[in-house]
Amino acid sequence: MAGQTETRTEKLLSILKLQPVVPVLIVEDAKSAVGLAKALVAGGLKAIEITMRTPAALDAVKAVAAEVEGAHVGAGTILNGRDWDAAVKAGSTFIVSPGVTPGVLAAAKDGAVPLLPGAATASEVMTLREAGFDVMKFFPAEQAGGAAYLKALSSPLAGTLFCPTGGISLKNAKDYLSLPNVVCVGGSWVAPKDLVAAGDWAGITKLAAEAAGLKA
Structure with a gap:
């Protein structure tokens, strides 16, 4: 079981380390998703x-x-085992949850697709560590204490890596990316609703390139 957990963790990290920013998308029209x-x-x-x-x-x-x-598509806001099964069947290569439930943990334990589970407190992080997770989503990042809070966790919870999401923008992304326990951040600013509605893919590519160029 330990070997399988390590494999899932390695798979997740190989995806998260592709870029400093993971776009978090709310898609209203599936027809626009490919573009x-x-x-x-x-x-x-x-x-x-x-x-x-x-x-x-x-x-x-x-x-x-x-x-x-070239895309590695994941499903976010997974709240239970039913959501998990549907997302994996749809082709998700990784799963993201805002928190954890017994159903989500059971699905993660039995499946091959890696989970990025959400945590907002030291106790939640410790609970997930005991369940075998070393890589987590810190959510909602800004509201839960921001970069200063994550920095404070880096020493007592050494060895845990985070993808902070929630309230992250181009203005504050570097505050998180500069931390030793942050592997990447999640953000929606790279795909503004107005550009998506207009089909302005060139504009979105420009925002994506700007985000991809962020360095700690």
Whole structure:
């Protein structure tokens, strides 16, 4: 079991380390998903999280998984085992949850697709560490204490890596990326609703390239 956990962790890290920023997308129309994903990949953001917050989300994951070369599409806002199964069936290569439940942990334990579980407190991080997770989503990042809070966790919870998400923008991304326990950040600013609605893929590629160029 330990070997399988290590393999899933390595798989997750190989995806998260592709870029400093993972786009977090709310897709209202599955038809726009392929163009949006291609624009993000063209800008250097290959790992893409599509949140399960709209009726179009699963179809969007399916389309990106099938049609966008170079994309690593994940499903976010996974709340239970049913959500997990549907997301994996749609073609998700990684799963993201805002927190954890016994159902999500059971699905993660039995499946081959890696989970990026959400945590917001030291106790939640410790609980996930005991469950075999060393890489987590820090959510909601800004509201839960921001970069200063994560920096404070780096010593007592050494060995834990985070992808902070929630309230992250181009302005504060470097505050997180400069921390030793941050592998990447998640953000929605690279795909503004107005550009997606207008089909301005060139504009999104430009934002993606800017995000991909962020360094600690």
